[in-house]
Amino acid sequence: MATFRRLEGDEVVRQAVAIDHAFGSDPGPPDYDGPDDVKDRIAERWGLFEDGDLVSTCALYDLDVTLAGDRRPVGGFAAFTTPPEHRSAGHGRTLQREALRVFRDRGYPYAALWPNSIPYYRRSGWALVHAETEYRFPADALPSADGDGAFDRLTPDEYERLVPAYEDWAAGYELALDRSARWWRERTLDDDWIYAWTPSAADEPAGYVAFRLRGESEDGSGATMVVDELVARTEDARRQLLELVRRHAPQVDAVRWSAPEETRLVHEAADPKAVTATVEPGAMGRIVDLEAAIDLLPGERNPHRSVTIDVDDPLLPATDETVRIEPGPDGPTCERVEDDADADAEPGVGLLSKLYVGTLAPSTAADRDLLSAADDAVAALDALFPERRVYLTDFF
Secondary structure: OEEEEEOOOOHHHHHHHHHHHHHOOOOOOOOOOOHHHOOOOOOEEEEEEEOOEEEEEEEEEEEEEEEOOEEEEEEEEEEEEOOHHHOOOOHHHHHHHHHHHHHHHOOOOEEEEOOOOHHHHHOOOOEEOOEEEEEEEOHHHOOOOOOOEEEEEEOHHHHHHOHHHHHHHHOOOEOOEOOOHHHHHHHHOOOOEEEEEEEOOOOOOOEEEEEEEEOOOOOOOOOEEEEEEEEEOOHHHHHHHHHHHHOOOOOOOEEEEEEEOOOHHHHHOOOHHHOEEEEEEOOEEEEOOHHHHHHOOOHHHOOOOOEEEEOEOOOOHHHOOEEEEEOOEOEOEEEEOOOOOOOOEOOEHHHHHHHHHOOOOHHHHHHOOOOOOOHHHHHHHHHHOOOOOEOOOOOO
8 A cells, every 4th residue: 555645764865865866967876874964955855655665756845826816825746756666666656646635635726847758747637838948148149238227246145135026027927936035045046146236216126137157068168157037127127137147258158048938039139140049848737626726717717608628637536527617706616517517628637737827728729629619618718718928937
């Protein structure tokens, strides 16, 4: 009988060794003196046990993100690994199911992860919910800019000065993280150079850039500036922050910056041909509690009529159901109906998870033959799930 529970004592070391084996680059097994020697995580450490043996592990995060028009708690799934001696026995699938049940029991309607294998997670009902652009360019490819303001170098402990700019910027993205103080210090800004730009007539920063400077790489490609985050409340702030990046031209051979999916920098650069913009897969998401997710939708998401959907979930029986979504005075409501009820649409949980956060609209999914439904039903689903910008701001 499998048991899924929090890890304790030396079990933490066993998980750390499994993670190092799966994701590390050291030439040999790591050496830990005990659980206190393992780097602390913001997340909870969990494991699946079979007859008392730890056969698969993960980390579970309690996150707050922008979802359905407000800040909502969601689950974060990470550090998932199965030691090689226990692979190909279905333990990973069992662990995922149990982790989703934990999130559901905590009242989380949705969960997210950063995948190392998109096809693997797709088979379990996860869906890719956004992409991101990775820019690579020499710093002197950027245009110069003059501005009436000043730069200040900050430390992670001064993160509160950055919060207003971040919150303004993040409000435009579904799944943007609401960061705790510890997250700001240890995950967003740790080991970064941080520069904020404040206009002369303002009291707080209009934007900031956080980056790392790496020396010459093993392949001899030279020093690199890795921009971890560039946030601007105004167009002027964006220009000034890019100007700060440009000023590193004598110091670095290349700049690397991952941003929400866009191509703006190609158009803005002083030398567009020097800028490479590559679209990369981002995070994956998954509905955990369908009825709770629908009940969160705001009043303006009311469909013009009821719509019945039969959801196929290969992993979580509680979501593998038929529900009817009705318009209501305060927003749509959701209730289960008999499985043999006539359904307007039969989406898999992966597609529904994309529609829910707004990665694509139902009408777009129908046009691409991803969703089969009558025009009237598609119109009702469009009202429920309008297309929006999606970007999970933080890797975990």
